[in-house]
Amino acid sequence: MAEEKKTTAKGKARAKRVEEKDKVKAGKPESTGGAPVGAVMVVGGGVGGIQASLELANLGYKVYLVDSSPSIGGVMGMLDKTFPTNECSMCILSPKMVEVASNINIEVITLADVLSVEGEPGDMRVRLRIRPRYVDIDKCTGCGDCTAKCPVKIPDPYNAGLDMTRCIRVPFPQAVPGAAVIEGEVCRYINKGKCGNCVKVCQAGAIDFEQKEKEEIYSVGMVIASPGYKPFDASRKTEYGYGVYDNVVTSLEFERILGANGPTQGHVVRPSDGREVKKLAFVQCVGSRDVTVGNGYCSSVCCMYATKQALIAKEHLSSIEPTIFFIDMRAYGKDFEKYYVNAEAKFGVRYVRGLVSGIRERQRTKNLLLRYADEDGCTREEEFDLVVLSIGLEAPCGLKEGLGVEVNGYGFAEADSFLPVLSSKPGVLVCGAAQEPKDIPDTVTQATAAAGMASQALHGARNTLLTRREHPPERDVSGEEPRVGAIICRCGSNIGGFVDVPAVVEYARGLPGVVFAEERLYACSQDAQEWIRQVVDEHKLNRLVVASCTPRTHQPLFRETLQSAGVNKYLFEMANIREHCSWVHMKEPENATRKAQYLVKMAVEKARRLEPLAEGESEVIPRGLVIGGGVAGMNAALNLARSGFQVYLVEKEGELGGLARNIRFNRDGADVQEYLRGLVEAVEREELITVFKGHRVVDVSGFVGQFKTLVRDGEGRETLLEHGAVIVATGGGQYQPAEYRYGEDGHVLTQWELEERIAEKDGSLKEAKRVVMIQCVGSREEERPYCSKVCCTEAVKNALALKELSPSTEVFVLYRDIRTYGFREDLYREAREAGVVFVRFDDDARPEVREVAGALQVRVPDANLGNETVVLNADLVVLSVGVTANPDNAELAPMLKVPRNAEGFFLEAHMKLRPVDFATDGVFVCGLAHAPKSIEESVAQAAAAAARAESVLCKDRIVTEGVVAVVDAERCSGCRICVELCPFEAITYDADRRVAVVNPSLCKGCGTCTAACTAGASRLQGFRSDQIFEQIEAAASAWWD
Amino acid sequence: MKTYSYYPGCSQLSSAEEYGESALRVSEKLGFRLETLPDWNCCGASSAHMTNHLLALSLPGRDLAKARERGGDLVVVCAACYHNLKKAQAEILEDPSVAARVERIVGADPRFEGRIVHLLDVVAEEVGLEALKEKVVRPLEGLKPVSYYGCLMVRPRGMIENDDPDNPRLMDDLLSAMGAEVKKWSYKTDCCGGSLSLTRTDVVVKLVNRIFEAAEEADANCIVVACPMCLANLEMRQSEGRLAFRLEHDLPVFFFTELMALALGMEGPEEWFAKHLVDPRPLLYAKGLA
Amino acid sequence: MAEESATRNEDDIRILAFLCNWCSYAGADLAGVSRLQYPAKVLDVRVMCTGTISPYFVIKAFQEGMDGVLIAGCHIGDCHYLKGNYMTAKRFQVLREALKFLGIEEGRLRLEWVSAAEGEKYAEVIRSFTEEIEKLGPSPLRRKRAEVGA
Amino acid sequence: MINALSTALEKEVEERSGEKPRLCYQCGKCSTGCLFNFAMDILPHQVMKLVQYGQRERLLGSHTIWICASCETCTARCPNDIDVARVMDTLRAMALEGGVAPAERNIPIFHRCFLGNIQATGRISEPVLMGAYKTLSGDLFSDIGLAVRMLKKGKIKLIPSVVRGSREVRRIFREAKE
């Protein structure tokens, strides 16, 4: 009885809370009339949803981030490393998750499904069903005591079911929210009224069996759907024996096997007997490109992730011999081709073209028998220790039923053919793998684009529902002796596998000033941040050293943590014992350990001398500059303008449009020229955009928030533009072929030339009895070792169009790999269906184009027929020429202070997580300037770049770094050397006081002045000479110890 | 007693007489009757569809017409017949123009809409594994069989309804229920090359040998089949393989129905076993099963 | 100490590297990410720009007993701060001359341009520089220090 | 070297079999799964390609079409849902009709005997089949020992079972010839 009473009392309390919450949520302020709601709901908390949420919060909106599982993170949180950089997946995702968790404008709602979405853009109502967690998130500390005592074992979903966890558990160490969850269906207490062990052990009193499923309605301005994908169920392809043979695993399981935090701690061993794997096989396209399971599309990522997994497996254990069985190697993205070529040439990954038909098991050894055709076409049967099935990506649940968007035949969200983040339903945007299978960079790009599009609709309500975070007051540490805390990160096995971490901790403890030293498995995880705050508090730390990875990615996170612990964030120093140590000295663990110790010593010595710094602020000129008026540039400009910002658009040619002027229709058959006309018109009509045609950029100065750009027209007239952000959309070019008789014979064309004739319904095409297309012209070669990404789809598209125009025309496509990723595969199938013949040739046996008796003849060794020559008399030969980098980039790069890659494309700040940013603040990139890509990808990237620029422009002021120079007036001799040297004109000479003075918002912290200052008066904060001297001494003395 | 139409297939009247007989008798023992389709004809085996598609529809078409007349489900025991009848049925029911053509050729309506089921499925459905377990009087202890379905029973795709087409389990479960220690292996649905047995014996011997090697590796002491063609080919060609590939010994091959009769304590098995080219009796004696 | 192993000996050389934050430090990161292996004889100091590197830093490093000093920054024209590396290049010549007075061989100080995309180059620079210093052996200053028993 | 390409064969094969070899993207699953591939001169995926190239003589004269045992492994595995076995059936039928000399001598003879047997009695009788085959193929001596063993075991029934409606069966044969 008493219990029941308690229940109702508690129940009431909750009901009330819900009501109150509802009031806030149904928070469209009546007084603002028709103004939109300044909140967005993001459905799906994978990397896409996380990115969209962070962007939105940054753009001034309240965010509800909804996930159907108990933690955000999605599949990326389960990955070990990511291609093509092999970066630790969790290491780059975790900081983002932490950021979500600590951002007060993002409310994470887990275990929730969308029931319905109603309303108009600006005023949407989302009904959610929230399942009970049975643990109070606010109370749970994620300590795990309950898990240890829970009697019910379940397969651990985080480890893809490879090992067991308990009914109550924290989903994974870095989970957000970092709280336990109870699996209601299997909990003994819930089902049988027995047990309750967790209640007994939980010191926090977090278990709450009273929680019930509930429905809630949220009022938001827009909805972004990013529910990702479902991994294909491999047991449906029965021939591979998944679920029957112990040593056949899916790629997702293998990803966990590779994971240092996985069930085998990253040891590549077999499930059947725990033996180390030597021979490892990957079978591609399992559940993709397969109409028999209803998945006609290509999953886009599995060719690359298999390559990655093969590489990582070899890295873990160099004796492993990986073999990848594939149809076409789809290495189409930025730097993918090099990754693939290196994997084969340098790291010994074996690629075998052709899929295995089925898998057999040897009973005694549990080895697996795979039959394949070797290079000579002979069938061989080979034994493998472990087989990984490269499973495809299937559409997620809830797109149609809950979110109410139209889906295509495969269940993925139907999208606009020029801007794929627009779903069929106004007010609902879609991004990530739920729109089409895609990798992380493309997901992040789309997520950013979706955030930008949402902001476009809601910018009238920007900042209306935002709460600002107050940091605890900073503790005054001046006058305190340095009390350094040193945290040594294992990074799973990334560091821990090569560096003796306990020895480093021990060493750190012995260093002067160090009052606390500990190791962590993942120093950047959410729970670790909480822990750091605690130890800072407990041990009264006033300096923090984290020895982990590169400060370039992780310093901001730890600084933020320190700040939230009430310590000035500049009292922090990092020792990079991963990129600069464990990873580069993998074969000499002893030396690596010693080096790690020295690096820690250097950091500690510097940290002891750090001083609190203050940040400055500078105003933002709320205008953008876009360089390049192609599809990407125009879209970027329009998006910025539609979000309410003035834009300068600089185009060197006399006309807008760029390369797209050569493209007549896209793969959906949509008219590109019509689209382009509409775009140009919209740009020219848009009052907020000022177009500078026939202008070039000649000089850029200033910094984020305050750039000054000088543009010049053909006649030498110059205009100075002042703006807060720059978007680089300078595009690329078309490779000019010299091969295959192009230019010599009028019947040899490029795809663009053919497309033009098709669009013009050129009569001569009907007379062409046979057209032969040749792929990869100018791409995937020594000078341009990249795939141009667009030409396979382009060829297939044009082949189909030719067939449509004249069905009797025979079309042959000579290719190396057909790279019709994603839904482009449908087009490839349609082309085959229409009778287009595809002929594969090997890299080292290229086709030849000859003139025989006044006619064109193509001879191609058919690789599928043992290189037997096929002779094709052709009326037309069409070359699929590649994309080249814009030579102008070379001149722009230094002006903008941004890097390019070896091929001349711009290099983004981070391939995975910052695909449109540069390391230089306030400068962004999109379109072909970044890498080859299709129009719709360029448009999406343009929207993303615009959103990123918007996040600069929408702020009144920008907080500038504390790392700036100061001139010690006492010491300054007034020589003015620094004034002349400063590249940013940040130093002026105060004639009255006869000293140099630094303007902190102009100073970029380069330190040029400090090195030159004869009096030693100019000092770079955070990099003062005395601090660096300490580092040098520490480095030298460490060696002498 | 529930009665099914029954299509025996040619072999059950001659080389696989023991299969036909055991099938009928075991069914009766388990409480259902197989009533032979009147005046059935050969389904055409591989030769028909390998050379003439229309023939491959019409020969079974005539049988289907008869089954239609009788109504109810049709039970088959030969994998090849099962395959041919089912494929023909599917094509006839799917495409009205095909049905019409076959009807014209056969002179009767071939649109049989009942189920075509293999005896294995009938046993599982009619009796159930648990009930079967209780009926066992002589558990097949000591027998370590691998089950072999051959290729035709599981193809084309979707042919097998409630089982895994590449790793069917029904026969395994049945044998386990009767007390045998069933061995796992991956060759259940491999083709044994039956249709080339006479013409390209060299090729077939290699295939059959693979199967026996795999069975030995799986530590099996016999192979159990549900098809007369498989049994004939496996028995006929394994001795040659043994010579050519130096295998240790011949492995007996059983029809699953024979073992059921044995386990159910019925009369007849001894007589049937005597007909096998590879005599299974020494094995059974050694295990105290006969 | 346990890890006080035989690999450590007085003739072991030590190198200090100054890396600019934007290019070379990132290049070194890329070398790590790409798991390129190079000798563990280098300790690095991150500076915002090579322009920050005062000659005193280099001299100090040799005085403290370093056998080689590497300065690595963005390629000329790529400097995040426009011309910091240009200043460095100019300063470098002078510095080299100055070091001669201290009896330090030319080869012990190296200046390299390594971009953020050149992980491979970074590893190669470290490999070849280490090799070069190994050939030169411990620096004369270090030997002198040892003699005076510092 | 493949020179005279034509799309005619593809069309014919498609019309007769209802299958579209041109859908094939050369994944090779049919070929790696075919247990008979070691005895074939053209692998199944190459058959798909050569059909597209219109290489009629080469295909109809191949060993492959006769070696194929119609096990349908290829069909079951094809991700493009091409019934490869059916294409093989079709090519065989075309070879028979076109009077192309078969590369495998005995296999067509066997099929002929087999069907002849059904045509005669409506059912297969092993002694009749074997007798006919041995006579026609001239392969009199192989398997003699086996036959003797089978006879001894009572496996071979000398009196064939006959379908009462064997005339109906013959009609089917007539009609199905088209």
Ligand SMILES: Cc1cc2nc3c(=O)[nH]c(=O)nc-3n(C[C@H](O)[C@H](O)[C@H](O)COP(=O)(O)OP(=O)(O)OC[C@H]3O[C@@H](n4cnc5c(N)ncnc54)[C@H](O)[C@@H]3O)c2cc1C
């Ligand atoms: C084995 C494997 C390896 C891979 N390796 C790489 C790699 O190395 N590099 C790379 O770039 N890509 C890789 N990928 C692809 C990568 O996983 C995806 O690109 C990425 O995860 C897509 O992110 P997302 O946010 O769109 O979806 P997801 O990561 O799938 O996240 C979706 C989220 O939404 C939630 N959700 C689902 N449905 C609903 C719903 N109805 N309501 C609410 N929430 C919902 C889910 O719980 C999940 O948290 C790999 C994929 C696999 C399978």
Ligand SMILES: Cc1cc2nc3c(=O)[nH]c(=O)nc-3n(C[C@H](O)[C@H](O)[C@H](O)COP(=O)(O)OP(=O)(O)OC[C@H]3O[C@@H](n4cnc5c(N)ncnc54)[C@H](O)[C@@H]3O)c2cc1C
């Ligand atoms: C050969 C080839 C075939 C293609 N086929 C297809 C296809 O079939 N389907 C498809 O979807 N996509 C295709 N694409 C890709 C498509 O062209 C692009 O994705 C799309 O045009 C977007 O380009 P962009 O705006 O980034 O660059 P661009 O179109 O190149 O525009 C860049 C603009 O910047 C201007 N500019 C350059 N430098 C400067 C400077 N220094 N100062 C000022 N202005 C400058 C240029 O004049 C130009 O107007 C193809 C590309 C190529 C090269």
Ligand code: SF4
């Ligand atoms: S529920 Fe309690 S015991 Fe379990 S992790 Fe949370 S705080 Fe710890």
Ligand code: SF4
């Ligand atoms: S009550 Fe449920 S969750 Fe808690 S320990 Fe028992 S079974 Fe596990």
Ligand code: SF4
């Ligand atoms: S081709 Fe496409 S579906 Fe197949 S493995 Fe490669 S990326 Fe995946």
Ligand code: SF4
């Ligand atoms: S080294 Fe540590 S802090 Fe850095 S990514 Fe890895 S786990 Fe996170």
Ligand code: SF4
């Ligand atoms: S044709 Fe173009 S898209 Fe296709 S593989 Fe070659 S470079 Fe890549």
Ligand code: SF4
């Ligand atoms: S550090 Fe010195 S030279 Fe560099 S920007 Fe600041 S004031 Fe100018």
Ligand code: SF4
């Ligand atoms: S049907 Fe023929 S081609 Fe196909 S797998 Fe069987 S034997 Fe090989």
Ligand code: SF4
């Ligand atoms: S399995 Fe199908 S798609 Fe693959 S090669 Fe064979 S016929 Fe072509």
